[in-house]
Amino acid sequence: MSEKSVPSIELSQVVRTYGAGGPEEVRALRGVDLTIPPGEFVSVAGPSGCGKTTLLNLLGLLDSPTSGEVRWDSESVGQKSDRARARLRLEGVGFIFQRFYLLPTLTARENVELPMRALRVPRGERTRRASQLLEEVGLQGRERAFPHQLSGGEEQRVAVARALANRPGLLLADEPTGELDSGNTQAILSLLERVRQDRNASLVVVTHNPDVARRARRHLTMRDGAVVEDVREA
Amino acid sequence: MMGWGRGRSLRHSRLQLVLAVAAIATAVALPVVLVSVGGGVSAHELANLQNAGYQIVVSAAGLHGITHSHNYTDQILSIPGVTAASPVLSVTIDAFTHSGGTPVLAEGVIPDQFYPTLGPTESGLFPSPLPLGDPTDDVHFAHGTYSGSATYDVLVSTPYAAAHSVSVGQQLVLSPVANRSLGTTYNVTGTFGVPPTVLGPTGAFAVLVPLSDLQAMTGYAGGSAVAPDAVDTIEVAATGSIATNPSALNDLRNEVQALFPYYGVSSLTQEAQQLQSASGVLTGFYLALSSVGLSVGLLFLALVLLRRVEADRRSIGIRRALGISGRSIAGEIVWNGATLALMGAAAGVIGGYLIVEALAAWTSSAVQEAAQLAVFDPVILGELVAGVVGLSLLAGAVATRTALRMPISEALR
Known part of the structure; x- marks a missing residue:
């Protein structure tokens, strides 16, 4: 599987408005400026509804800004076609969603294989890698289980394994340890940290968990659609 | 991203699928019966004409x-x-x-x-x-x-x-x-x-x-x-x-x-041509008549596909979020529709055949005689099945459009 270089990501005066012009207009982001160099571990905190998930969606090209620019390595990517952005997501972004979002008709291993299959990774390699990832998140022996047969914590770990499947340069996680006990939380964080270091990947984590935030080297605090605090540890 | 988990996905809403297949099968069975019996009777009459001992008829x-x-x-x-x-x-x-x-x-x-x-x-x-x-x-x-x-x-x-x-x-x-x-x-x-x-x-x-x-x-x-x-x-x-x-x-x-x-003087060659022409018109008429049923069946299929897209809204959103291309997702939806249409069309052909066989075996007089003459032309049946599958692609396209127009972030909610 080819590995693309990890991009430097830049948000410039990014505004995201939902229902623009309508009676229920919501300004989820209000002119955010942000640069995330390769290999950085960033935690994002803030109250509910402050725009954290919107920020992750824009960083991961799931959404396009209403105004402003999203750049990867200085190239504007926020307004690229759906197809081009899908390709960039597939090759370069790993998502760990708050609600896991596993496909209910696929087994744990098939869920992990899904991004590799889309990238046309040969069957043998993707099976081997999926099994390896499931083992790393502590789910050996659970490869054939369907999501409804897994506990919340197990589903979350499958979601983590899936996010790592294509060896992304940018990992975006929304409360990635919310369903895990402290032991599994530490194991997953160690795995993410190792991936970040091995690949020099960027890791952006929305979390309220101090244990998770403590591992990050940069801490963003958001309020009302804006980054109100941006602290880098030495 | 085709193939994977598709069978399990199809099994999810079994009743809807059975009804969709049944609707298409019913719609296909009707033209199969009409065309095969009508074509058989025409072919029989044509054979009679071609086997006649005379070739020209004078009439007034x-x-x-x-x-x-x-x-x-x-x-x-x-x-x-x-x-x-x-x-x-x-x-x-x-x-x-x-x-x-x-x-x-x-x-x-x-x-x-x-x-x-x-x-x-x-x-x-x-x-x-x-x-x-x-x-x-x-x-x-x-x-x-x-x-x-x-x-x-x-x-x-x-x-x-x-x-x-x-x-x-x-x-x-x-x-x-x-x-x-x-x-x-x-x-x-x-x-x-x-x-x-x-x-x-x-x-x-x-x-x-x-x-x-x-x-x-x-x-x-x-x-x-x-x-x-x-x-x-x-x-x-x-x-x-x-x-x-x-x-x-x-x-x-x-x-x-x-x-x-x-006086009118016609050759049986002309009459045969006229009969063939009339038979073609009748076949077209039968198919046009049956198109009403086919339209209903395909409308039902489109509704089932749309219903499935709605039900799979989040799954589709997840796939798109992971970077799976819209083309691949569209291919899966269209494939599902075509599979259902093919199953329905095949069931319709078999059902139509069985109906004709039943008419030939258990009815009486003219209906039985006509049913016994039925001809199942593989070309016409193939065209019928291909037409149904082709139209199902349209139904799939409608569902695909709906699936891919929804913003990913909205689909994931």
Whole structure:
């Protein structure tokens, strides 16, 4: 599987408005400026509804800004076609969603294989890698289980394994340890940290968990659609 | 991203899928029955035409509209390439046996001209030569005076003979009206079989007599109120080289037409073409009629696909979020639709076949006979199935459009 270089990501005066012009207009982001160099571990905190998930969606090209620019390595990517952005997501972004979002008709291993299959990774390699990832998140022996047969914590770990499947340069996680006990939380964080270091990947984590935030080297605090605090540890 | 987990996904909403397949199967079964039975009947009639012993028919507007038929027959026979010309008069008369009378369809023919115009199937049903006395019908006709002696011979069909207990050697009284005392006594000199017919025995005649006898009996020999020497048609047989050559047959038709500009002269080639054309129109009509059912079936399929897209909204959103291309997702939706349509169409073809088989086995009379003639043309059935699957792609496209228009972040909510 080819590995693309990890991009430097830049948000410039990014505004995201939902229902623009309508009676229920919501300004989820209000002119955010942000640069995330390769290999950085960033935690994002803030109250509910402050725009954290919107920020992750824009960083991961799931959404396009209403105004402003999203750049990867200085190239504007926020307004690229759906197809081009899908390709960039597939090759370069790993998502760990708050609600896991596993496909209910696929087994744990098939869920992990899904991004590799889309990238046309040969069957043998993707099976081997999926099994390896499931083992790393502590789910050996659970490869054939369907999501409804897994506990919340197990589903979350499958979601983590899936996010790592294509060896992304940018990992975006929304409360990635919310369903895990402290032991599994530490194991997953160690795995993410190792991936970040091995690949020099960027890791952006929305979390309220101090244990998770403590591992990050940069801490963003958001309020009302804006980054109100941006602290880098030495 | 096709193939994977698709079977499990399809099993998810089994009832919807079964209903969609059933709707399409019902919609497909109808044209299968109509087209196969209609096509079979047409093909049978076409085969009858192509197997007829004559190739050209002279006809006229109105009942018994050809006059001077003996004279015209002689003129036709003088054209090179003509092997037989058989004038035929068909009239309903009354036949009386010792047990009573009954109306029958009688045909008057010139015996040695009639037999050569029979096709291979029909000729086996008649005795040869026809035992009707004067083979040329010249004696009684007597140059249009009808003053010669008649033989008073008659052949009866085997169904009539069986129904009325008539056998060779017995006598039969034939009368133009339902009054035995006005009839003439005929000798039954033979019987003939009735060829299998389509849609009932309406075309079968029961008695065969010399042409001049029937003309004289029914008043079509001539008189102040009717045209002389009248018949309905003159059937013309050509030599083998002409009969099998459409161009030469058309030339011969033109020669016959030149003799009778005021009569209709058609070759069976033309009639076959007209029948084929009519059959094509009918097939189109059947398919158009069935398109209503097909539209309903496909509308149902589109609704099922849309319902599934709605139900799978989040799964589709997840796939898109992971970077799986819209084309791949669209391919899966369209594939699902095409699979359902193919299953429905196949079930419809099988269902239509079974319906026709059931009609052929368990119904009676004309419906059964028509069903037994059904032809399942693989080309037409293939086109039908391909059409259904093609239209299902449209249904899939509608569902795909809905699936891919929704913003990913909204689909994930």
